[in-house]
Amino acid sequence: MGRLGKFVFSFVLFIIVCYGGLVWFANHEVEKGFNAAVDSTEGLDVTYADLWFDLFDRTVTLTDVKATLASGKQYTADEVIVYAFDERHSIPHFIRAQANGLTVTPSVLGLPATPEMKELIGDLTLDYRYDSATKSLNLATLAFDEARLGKVEVSGTMTQLDLDQFRVENLVGLRIKDAEFRLRNRQLMDTLFENGAAALGATPEVAQQQLIAELDMLAEQAGKANKPIPEKAFLELKRFVEQPEMLIVRAAPQEPVPYLYFFMGRDLYENLHLLNLSVESRIVEKNQ
Secondary structure, three states: HHHHHHHHHHHHHHHHHHHHHHHHHHHHHHHHHHHHHHHHOOOOOOEEEEEEEEEOOOOEEEEEEEEEOOOEEEEEEEEEEEEOOOOOOOOOEEEEEEEEOOOOOOOOOOOOOOEEEOOOOEEEEEEEEEEOOOOOEEEEEEEEEEEEOEEEEEEEEEEEOOOOOOOHHHHHOOOOEEEEEEEEEHHHHHHHHHHHHHHHHOOHHHHHHHHHHHHHHHHHHHHHHHHHHHHHHHHHHHHHHOOOOOOEEEOOOOOOEHHHHOOOOOHHHHHHHHHOOEEEEEOOOOOO
C-alpha cells in the first residue's frame, strides 16, 4: 500500500472512530435529557428498552416503551419516534411524533371493553404547533389507526389559547377557527351496530336500519324548518350509515366560534349553523 493509500485508510478510520464517538455522545446526552424531563414531570413514569438519536434527521426513537401516568393508567408501545419537540417551554409549543404498536383501551374509540376486545393496538400520530403571538394552536393531525376497526383522524385550529400561562379556567375563552374529523371505517361501525343491537335486544341489521330512519327523520325536520346546513349534514350521515366507508366532517365558521357558545342553550340546528358544519360520505377504493 502506497503512502496515499495509507493516508486515505488512516483518514477513513479516523472518521469512523470520530463518528462513532459522536453518535455515542449524542445518544448519551439525549437519553440523559429525556430521563431528566421524565423525572421532572410529576406522576409520570416511563421505561424503555432502547433509545436512539439519529444525527442526520435528528429524530429520537424509543423501543418497548411503557408509560404510567399520574392517574395510574398505563400505555405501552412497540416504538415511539419523536421527529420534533419543543424543549424550551413547560407545555411544548410544537410536537411531531408517532407511536407504533400503541396499546389503548377501547374507550378511546367510544367502545366498551369486552372479553373479545379488551384492548386496541394501533399507530398514533400527533403533529401540532402553537403560535404565541396569535395565541393559536394548529393541530395538523391527531390520528389513531387500528388495523381491525379503522382510522380516526382529527385536525383543526383553535384561538384564544395561552399555553404559556395555561390554566384550565381560561379554556372558557377558547375559540374554534376550523376543524375536520375523518373516519376510515373497517369494522368500527359493525361493532357499534352490534353494541346497539345488544342494547335494543335486536339484530345489528335492525339497529342499523333504526339509525337510518332516525337520521332520515332529522333531515326531514331540518328541511321543514328551512335549515339547509343540518339537513345536508343528516342526509350525508344517513348515506354513511347505509354504506359506512369514509366519513368526513368539517367545521368552517365565518368567524372563530367561542367554545362557551355550545353551553348557552342553543339547539342542535343553531350549533351546526354556527360551525358551518358539512358532512361528506365517500366510497373508498378497495386498495385504500
